[in-house]
Amino acid sequence: MSLRHALLGLLADQPASGYDLTRKFEVSLQKYAWHARHSQIYPELNRLAGEGLISVVEEGARGRRTYAITDAGRTELRDWLLAPAKEAVVRNETVLRMFFLSTLDNDEIRGLLREWIEEADRELARIGESLDRIEALRRERKGRWFGLFAAEYGKRSFQTQREWAEWALAQVDEAEAAAEAAKRETG
Amino acid sequence: MSLRHALLGLLADQPASGYDLTRKFEVSLQKYAWHARHSQIYPELNRLAGEGLISVVEEGARGRRTYAITDAGRTELRDWLLAPAKEAVVRNETVLRMFFLSTLDNDEIRGLLREWIEEADRELARIGESLDRIEALRRERKGRWFGLFAAEYGKRSFQTQREWAEWALAQVDEAEAAAEAAKRETG
DNA sequence: AATGTCATGTAAGGTGTTACATGATTTG
DNA sequence: CAAATCATGTAACACCTTACATGACATT
Structure with missing residues (x-):
């Protein structure tokens, strides 16, 4: 499941909201590595928060929630980077x-x-x-x-x-x- | 839907069975362009045959069916090659x-x-x-x-x-x- | 005769896309 | 105040993976 690792990776750089992350996919990941829509991102953020891999660090206007990666999240990201599961997914x-x-x-x-x-x-x-x-x-x-x-x-x-x-x-x-x-x- | 175009493309080179095509995905497409399992390939071949884009040209032992691309299939392949639908899918x-x-x-x-x-x-x-x-x-x-x-x-x-x-x-x-x-x- | 490869299929569950849905805030 | 952008969500459907299932033929 690479989506969660993509989200953890982006949050490892800096905290962001689901909206921010959706745009990062569009401008930087989409053409080279991975794509995801907001309809997939928001539920996954909620799951990641539920599992303690990320947490809400700020609540803003219009229900905006800014997430940051937690220590558990950094561990998960590191494990995936160092030991990815089997054959890498490629689609082009x-x-x-x-x-x-x-x-x-x-x-x-x-x-x-x-x-x-x-x-x-x-x-x-x-x-x-x-x-x-x-x-x-x-x-x-x-x-x-x-x-x-x-x-x-x-x-x-x-x-x-x-x-x-x-x-x-x-x-x-x-x-x-x-x-x-x-x-x-x-x- | 790129799976069907991948199948049409492979069949445009030479006729093949579902089994053959599954191996072609494994040895040549998987690492660079696209991956599919037999469980996805067989049903799609049946659909393509139903739509007249490919046809059975030989029946062999063990229920083996060899498919060849039809003229309609070549047209479909050509259209996709020359005018792909929107943003290309990339996942790596x-x-x-x-x-x-x-x-x-x-x-x-x-x-x-x-x-x-x-x-x-x-x-x-x-x-x-x-x-x-x-x-x-x-x-x-x-x-x-x-x-x-x-x-x-x-x-x-x-x-x-x-x-x-x-x-x-x-x-x-x-x-x-x-x-x-x-x-x-x-x- | 046993094992490996050839050959095709279905079902359940997970992932991803498209469409629908709503409302707040900012900009011109 | 109209339009654009910000912001999050759900539902239906399509696509893909994993697991289950079966049997024929070839090789040792």
Whole structure:
């Protein structure tokens, strides 16, 4: 059950409400690691609080409850980080589409590859800003380097996606040229 | 619903039974793109057959049914490849753990990073063999280059994981050295 | 003959998504 | 004062995992 560990991990950085956590999923975890909606987050926070892994540290306007991780929660998080249960869950729809790319025509393949290059460029720009913010925090010596490892991994991953797509484009061109040469020879 | 598209994609390469498809998930899709158990695959194959997207092309011993993709199935696959529904699903437990790495002690971080380096090496070896097989098929001119794009992507991804982990190890060493220098200065 | 692999299936329970529901507070 | 945003919740349904269930065929 990774949702609870994602919540514990986010709360290990700083206290937050269910609303805050929902946005953190949207802006930072969703595209790289995990997604969850508020309808799943709120009940899970209530369960975690019931089990003593997190606790309400502040109540604000509109029924807002800010949670902080407890010592028991930190232990649970640490155990999961150091000894995750069996095979890691992986699900990636984009990679799934890469698997089946070759079932398309060359021009369709090129279209998708160009989309992925553009996506990589957009994400690299976003991550660049993110890394700047993390670096700034680090210089101010405010706390730790939470997020730096993941941001750097994200940057490298999208650079890889970009380079792979460029390589694949070249492959398609090469295959097409070879096919045309063969055609001229035989026909 | 990506499961059905994963099945259609695999069947677009070659006909297969539910049993075959279950193994294909285990050996090729599971670690990179998607996972499914036989208990989910068999009912979905029956639904796809009912909708005319695949059809039984052979019945063998032990009730084995070999399915092939139909023209309608190819159309459905193509539509999904070219126009996937909204935000791509991403779920990756390893990346989730990377996000929260900095909540651990330096030695614990080093331990995890070394594990990831070893994992990358193991996967790179497996993918290397896979790429050799795909290249061999290609030289024999047997059909297309199904799997090549994904295998190359997998290779580059694990190289990236390895390089990132090496970088992260250096970061930890650097931070530790800086912390010790600061300690000597003040205390 | 026993063991392992091939082969397909269902049921119960847990996880995740979509839709419905409500109301407070802030901003223009 | 209208609209946007903040804030939390539940219910129905879809998806996925684990466990149970059965039997044929191949190998030693």
